[in-house]
Amino acid sequence: MVVTQSSSKFDNEHSPYVDISFRVIGDTIPADHNYALYAAIKNLLPNFIQESGVSIYTIAGMPDKRGTIHLSDRSRMQIRLPSDKVPLAYPLAGKQIYLGIHPIRLGIPQINMLQPATKLRSRLVTIKGYQEPESFLEAAQRQLEKLEIRGTPVIPTRIDGERDRKTIKIKRFTVVGFGLEVKNLNEEDSIRLQQYGIGGKRKMGCGIFMPVRENNEV
Structure with a gap:
C-alpha cells in the first residue's frame, strides 16, 4: 500500500515522489563516484539538477575492495524526485557519461512508486x-x-x-x-x-x- 494522504503540514508541498531508474550499461565505475555522477548530470541538464526535491542514488554493483565497482545487469542509476518533475529527467535516456575515466551509458527509464516499510x-x-x-x-x-x-x-x-x-x-x-x-x-x-x-x-x-x-x- 502506498500512502497518498496525511494530515501533516508537509502535505501538498510537492506532488507524490517516485524513483526513476535508468539501466547502467558499462563495465566499471569508481567506488566513490557520487560527485562525478552529480557533475555529469549537471553538465547535461544544468536546470534539472537545481530542482528542489531531486536526490541521486549511488550506483550499485560488485565492489572489488580496491576502489572500483563492477557493473552488472542489475546496476541502475536512480533519481528520486516529485512525479511532476519526471519529464525533466527523460533527456538522460541513451546518454553516455563519464565517471572519472569510466564511460557508462544510460538506458530507457522505468518509474517506481515509493513503498512504505517499518524500517x-x-x-x-x-x-x-x-x-x-x-x-x-x-x-x-x-x-x-x-x-x-x-x-x-x-x-x-x-x-x-x-x-x-x-x-x-x-x-x-x-x-x-x-x-x-x-x-x-x-x-x-x-x-x-x-x-x-x-x-x-x-x-x-x-x-x-x-x-x-x-x-x-x-
Missing part, C-alpha cells in the same frame, strides 16, 4: 558538524522530529563490530557520515522519510532512504 536504511547520511556516532544520532533524531517522523535512528554495525562510518569525496574535500537505519516507522512516516530524507548532499547519494526487507536486503 528504512540510508547507505550514507551526512550532517554538518556531527562526525561522532553519539552526537550524530542525536542530530538525526532532531531532524526526524522536525519532519514530524516518529522513528528510532540506529547506526548499523559492520562485520568487524565497528559503527558503519563512511566518507565521500567532493572535489578536494572529504565529508564524513554514517550509514543509518530508522526503525519502528508507520506507513505515513516511512513515505515522508523517503520523500524528504535527512542530512545534506542528497544530490550526491547521501540521506536517501530505502526499505529494508525481512531478509535485511535493501
Whole structure:
C-alpha cells in the first residue's frame, strides 16, 4: 500500500515522489563516484539538477575492495524526485557519461512508486558538524522530529563490530557520515522519510532512504 494522504503540514508541498531508474550499461565505475555522477548530470541538464526535491542514488554493483565497482545487469542509476518533475529527467535516456575515466551509458527509464516499510536504511547520511556516532544520532533524531517522523535512528554495525562510518569525496574535500537505519516507522512516516530524507548532499547519494526487507536486503 502506498500512502497518498496525511494530515501533516508537509502535505501538498510537492506532488507524490517516485524513483526513476535508468539501466547502467558499462563495465566499471569508481567506488566513490557520487560527485562525478552529480557533475555529469549537471553538465547535461544544468536546470534539472537545481530542482528542489531531486536526490541521486549511488550506483550499485560488485565492489572489488580496491576502489572500483563492477557493473552488472542489475546496476541502475536512480533519481528520486516529485512525479511532476519526471519529464525533466527523460533527456538522460541513451546518454553516455563519464565517471572519472569510466564511460557508462544510460538506458530507457522505468518509474517506481515509493513503498512504505517499518524500517528504512540510508547507505550514507551526512550532517554538518556531527562526525561522532553519539552526537550524530542525536542530530538525526532532531531532524526526524522536525519532519514530524516518529522513528528510532540506529547506526548499523559492520562485520568487524565497528559503527558503519563512511566518507565521500567532493572535489578536494572529504565529508564524513554514517550509514543509518530508522526503525519502528508507520506507513505515513516511512513515505515522508523517503520523500524528504535527512542530512545534506542528497544530490550526491547521501540521506536517501530505502526499505529494508525481512531478509535485511535493501
